[in-house]
Amino acid sequence: MSSTPSRALVRLNPWRLLLQLLCVVLCLPFVTLLLSWAVPQWSLWQHLSEHVLWDYISTTLLLGFGVGIGSLTLGGAAAWCIARYRFVGHGVLSWLLLLPLAMPAYIIAYTYTGMLDVAGPVQAALRNLTGWQLGGYWFPDIRSLSGAVIMLSLVLYPYVYLLARNAFADQAASLAEVSRSLGLSQWQTFWRVTVPLARPALLAGTALAMMEAFADYGTVQYFGLNTFTTGIFRTWFGMGNTWGAAQLSSLLGVFVLLLLLWERHSRRHLTVYQSRATGRKVAPLVLSGWRGVGVACLCALLPAVGFLIPAVQLASWVWQSHQQWQWQDFTTLALNSVMLALASAMLIVTLALALAYGRRLFATKVYRAQLQLTVLGYALPGTVLAVGALLPLGMADRGINHIWRYVTGDTVGLVLSGTLFALILVYTVRFITVAFHNVDTGLNRITPDMDRAARSLGHGPLSVLRRIHLPLLRNSVLAALLLVFVDVLKELPATLILRPFNFNTLAVKAYELASDERLTQAALPALTIVLVGLVPVVLLTRAMKPSKENR
Amino acid sequence: MLELEQVCLAYNNNTVVEDVSFTLPRGSIGCLLGSSGSGKSTLLRGIAGFESLTSGRIVLNQRVVSHGTTHIAPEHRRVAMVFQDFALFPHLTCLQNVTFGLQAMAEQERIAIAQRQLAMVGLQAYAEAYPHALSGGQQQRVALARALATSPDVLLLDEPFSSLDAGLRDSLAREVRQLIKDAGITALLVTHDQQEAFAFADHIGVMHQGQLQQWATAYELYHRPATAFVANFVGQGVFIPGSAQGGSVNTVLGTFRLAHPHEEQGPVRVLIRPDDIVHDDHSPYQARVVRRAFRGAHIQYELALDDQTRVLCLAPSHHDHPVDARFGIRVDLEHVVVFKP
Numbered sequence: 001m002s003s004t005p006s007r008a009l010v011r012l013n014p015w016r017l018l019l020q021l022l023c024v025v026l027c028l029p030f031v032t033l034l035l036s037w038a039v040p041q042w043s044l045w046q047h048l049s050e051h052v053l054w055d056y057i058s059t060t061l062l063l064g065f066g067v068g069i070g071s072l073t074l075g076g077a078a079a080w081c082i083a084r085y086r087f088v089g090h091g092v093l094s095w096l097l098l099l100p101l102a103m104p105a106y107i108i109a110y111t112y113t114g115m116l117d118v119a120g121p122v123q124a125a126l127r128n129l130t131g132w133q134l135g136g137y138w139f140p141d142i143r144s145l146s147g148a149v150i151m152l153s154l155v156l157y158p159y160v161y162l163l164a165r166n167a168f169a170d171q172a173a174s175l176a177e178v179s180r181s182l183g184l185s186q187w188q189t190f191w192r193v194t195v196p197l198a199r200p201a202l203l204a205g206t207a208l209a210m211m212e213a214f215a216d217y218g219t220v221q222y223f224g225l226n227t228f229t230t231g232i233f234r235t236w237f238g239m240g241n242t243w244g245a246a247q248l249s250s251l252l253g254v255f256v257l258l259l260l261l262w263e264r265h266s267r268r269h270l271t272v273y274q275s276r277a278t279g280r281k282v283a284p285l286v287l288s289g290w291r292g293v294g295v296a297c298l299c300a301l302l303p304a305v306g307f308l309i310p311a312v313q314l315a316s317w318v319w320q321s322h323q324q325w326q327w328q329d330f331t332t333l334a335l336n337s338v339m340l341a342l343a344s345a346m347l348i349v350t351l352a353l354a355l356a357y358g359r360r361l362f363a364t365k366v367y368r369a370q371l372q373l374t375v376l377g378y379a380l381p382g383t384v385l386a387v388g389a390l391l392p393l394g395m396a397d398r399g400i401n402h403i404w405r406y407v408t409g410d411t412v413g414l415v416l417s418g419t420l421f422a423l424i425l426v427y428t429v430r431f432i433t434v435a436f437h438n439v440d441t442g443l444n445r446i447t448p449d450m451d452r453a454a455r456s457l458g459h460g461p462l463s464v465l466r467r468i469h470l471p472l473l474r475n476s477v478l479a480a481l482l483l484v485f486v487d488v489l490k491e492l493p494a495t496l497i498l499r500p501f502n503f504n505t506l507a508v509k510a511y512e513l514a515s516d517e518r519l520t521q522a523a524l525p526a527l528t529i530v531l532v533g534l535v536p537v538v539l540l541t542r543a544m545k546p547s548k549e550n551r
Numbered sequence: 552m553l554e555l556e557q558v559c560l561a562y563n564n565n566t567v568v569e570d571v572s573f574t575l576p577r578g579s580i581g582c583l584l585g586s587s588g589s590g591k592s593t594l595l596r597g598i599a600g601f602e603s604l605t606s607g608r609i610v611l612n613q614r615v616v617s618h619g620t621t622h623i624a625p626e627h628r629r630v631a632m633v634f635q636d637f638a639l640f641p642h643l644t645c646l647q648n649v650t651f652g653l654q655a656m657a658e659q660e661r662i663a664i665a666q667r668q669l670a671m672v673g674l675q676a677y678a679e680a681y682p683h684a685l686s687g688g689q690q691q692r693v694a695l696a697r698a699l700a701t702s703p704d705v706l707l708l709d710e711p712f713s714s715l716d717a718g719l720r721d722s723l724a725r726e727v728r729q730l731i732k733d734a735g736i737t738a739l740l741v742t743h744d745q746q747e748a749f750a751f752a753d754h755i756g757v758m759h760q761g762q763l764q765q766w767a768t769a770y771e772l773y774h775r776p777a778t779a780f781v782a783n784f785v786g787q788g789v790f791i792p793g794s795a796q797g798g799s800v801n802t803v804l805g806t807f808r809l810a811h812p813h814e815e816q817g818p819v820r821v822l823i824r825p826d827d828i829v830h831d832d833h834s835p836y837q838a839r840v841v842r843r844a845f846r847g848a849h850i851q852y853e854l855a856l857d858d859q860t861r862v863l864c865l866a867p868s869h870h871d872h873p874v875d876a877r878f879g880i881r882v883d884l885e886h887v888v889v890f891k892p
Contacts, residue, residue, distance in 0.1 A: 447636060447638060449635070449638035452625065452634070453634060453638040454640075455600075455626050456599055456600075456625050456626070456630055456631055456632045457652030457697070458626045458627070458652050458654065458701065459654070460624070460626050468640060471642045472640075
């Protein structure tokens with residue numbers, strides 16, 4: 001049954017039109033990319049297909065599926081251990097395993113490159129120990145496709161871990177017991193009951209990790225791999241072919257959206273499977289003695305390699321290079337980043353609030369559908385969105401300058417595509433989903449009946465907003481602000497493409513310094529990003545703690 | 552006193568409530584009974600002021616609250632509501648929830664009233680607890696205390712017991728009825744559960760497809776249903792064919808005198824309740840058992856008459872007959888209810 005607003009509200013409502021216009025603007029980048037095929041680039045595609053296209057496709061697919069398998073294995077195994085066993089350090093490990101979420105892939109990639117380099121500490125120690133000579137032995141090269149797969153899997157496995165852990169822990173004990181009573185062994189029960197029941201969660205997590213892998217630019221560029229994202233950069237900046245870059249982007253975008261559909265599909269089953277699991281849960285097995293210690297060590301390996309070791313390395317580089325640092329430059333850099341991230345976060349959360357309230361007040365079919373499309377933005381790689389935003393904004397700028405010159409005889413420059421406007425637009429498209437889901441969850445906790453209860457108890461609409469909505473929404477709004485803030489701070493490819501001339505952020509600076517092989521100097525901005533990124537992870541672990549409130 | 556006069560409500564031009572009129576005297580408890588989609592909840596929200604009427608009039612204690620362009624906002628109606636999901640504010644303690652509607656008073660007075668209300672529902676010990684720490688039944692009672700604290704002109708209850716366990720439902724319904732009666736408040740309940748309606752209300756209105764079929768006491772609904780729908784919906788029973796002539800009606804079970812002789816003539820349907828068919832070993836008229844359901848004190852039989860007409864019979868439990876057995880029956884029809892075929 002629909003909620004209270006009168007019919008007059010549903011007709012031509014300026015607020016709804018405004019929100020619908022916002023949805024259209026936010027969908028613009030991707031629509032532009034799809035339309036870019038209207039300007040065929042025959043020679044470019046001939047060139048691409050003769051030289052690099054198959055390399056792009058095969059490397060991208062190998063990377064994506066490699067990371068998928070890697071994250072599934074690491075995250076699934078960790079989830080199984082934490083959900084079904086109790087051992088030394090279980091409580092600490094269950095949240096330590098989430099720490100790699102705070103580590104951007106490009107940062108872990110260049111940290112390990114520095115550590116495993118010929119001149120790095122690992123190989124130096126090896127030479128000292130064995131007496132081998134430089135170049136006289138074989139050492140695996142991390143700057144390779146398999147290296148990239150490992151790096152990305154190490155920071156993306158928590159997506160699988162998070163979802164799978166609940167799926168394993170919430171399974172009804174009776175299901176496995178039925179299987180055993182029907183004559184299946186423990187091993188058979190695991191593969192034929194336990195894993196299939198957790199499959200939606202495992203697949204959803206894997207799809208998320210793969211989407212991130214396809215979106216990655218920093219790691220593959222640093223490792224010199226030819227994927228779609230590096231190809232888009234090269235086509236745009238190297239070959240100067242904007243339409244071609246847009247067409248490549250649209251291919252990647254469509255591909256990622258297919259993955260997203262898969263993820264959504266898996267999630268639908270997830271709710272069905274998990275909500276049916278009522279009744280007694282499987283009791284975890286207590287592992288004592290050396291077996292407990294062994295499992296604990298295996299679990300500890302993941303956060304150690306995926307977070308602690310690179311973080312300590314970064315810290316030591318910061319220490320080594322602290323004298324070379326121009327603290328004034330760093331302050332400007334940090335201020336730039338923080339101001340940009342803060343402004344974007346506040347704008348994005350405000351827009352998300354407006355969209356969510358819009359749905360509560362006038363839930364027409366068209367508006368709902370638009371909202372669904374708008375919140376797809378987070379699936380699209382930053383590179384793709386940046387290209388999709390630059391094209392229409394660039395055209396709009398040319399138009400503005402034509403008119404301006406006609407009127408005043410002067411030019412105004414790139415007011416849309418060359419300023420922070422373009423950057424914030426792309427951030428909004430990409431991160432409004434995060435904000436929207438948080439705000440919407442908060443808003444859904446306030447049932448329409450609560451509004452009605454407050455009204456019938458003598459409170460007017462404004463009093464309801466102030467006394468019910470604000471206090472109940474505060475936490476979800478703060479969480480949304482924080483998550484978007486950190487996401488913007490970490491974002492690399494879109495910022496690289498769209499930042500105004502001479503405007504740097506921590507992520508861009510870390511990436512540039514690392515690309516110039518000045519790893520130790522890149523450590524300070526990198527470590528800053530990692531530390532700020534820890535805040536939402538800590539928040540996440542606190543939210544997941546089984547508290548008395550979640551009865 | 553709550554008066555509804557030809558009230559109509561609509562969603563997006565679809566009429567949901569049509570032409571409903573009834574009067575609920577001060578201090579009595581009314582109930583709107585109907586299946587889901589019958590419009591009963593919409594009507595309740597219309598009375599609370601969350602929906603505007605398309606036509607008609609609602610008068611509350613001689614005050615017109617909804618009529619034409621007049622639409623008093625919910626917060627000014629002196630109407631309190633208890634919701635199906637209780638709608639307790641999760642960020643406020645029980646005491647704060649109860650004081651929520653008393654903002655016009657001084658703080659001390661507010662707290663005193665709220666504590667009295669919480670004590671009345673037996674929850675004074677939980678004043679500082681948050682709603683999530685309470686059981687379903689306790690939350691229900693806090694919601695009731697919150698609604699009663701404002702001493703409303705009418706208390707509306709929207710399926711207040713449906714989210715509780717079946718065992719708790721009966722005892723809580725009795726308890727809540729007593730609390731409302733003690734407070735002397737006019738109340739209107741919405742439910743789909745007949746037993747709840749019978750146990751709770753003085754007057755019951757049966758709603759079907761947006762229309763009020765009958766507004767009467769439980770006894771009248773059962774024994775003198777105004778429409779065939781009410782006859783079917785309330786209690787059990789079957790219709791057997793008959794023909795009305797003059798002041799009586801002829802059926803396979805015999806001839807019965809009509810209460811209102813001149814209303815129906817010609818072929819009619821006659822309502823036969825399970826308790827109208829009495830087990831009688833001495834009766835020459837026998838029927839065959841088709842199906843039986845043991846109900847503890849009673850057994851409900853489905854019987855086939857000689858012409859294969861089926862009727863229900865409620866017999867004391869010790870009259871135990873297997874399926875296909877035959878036993879004697881007698882018709883004890885006090886209220887003859889007939890409808891057009």
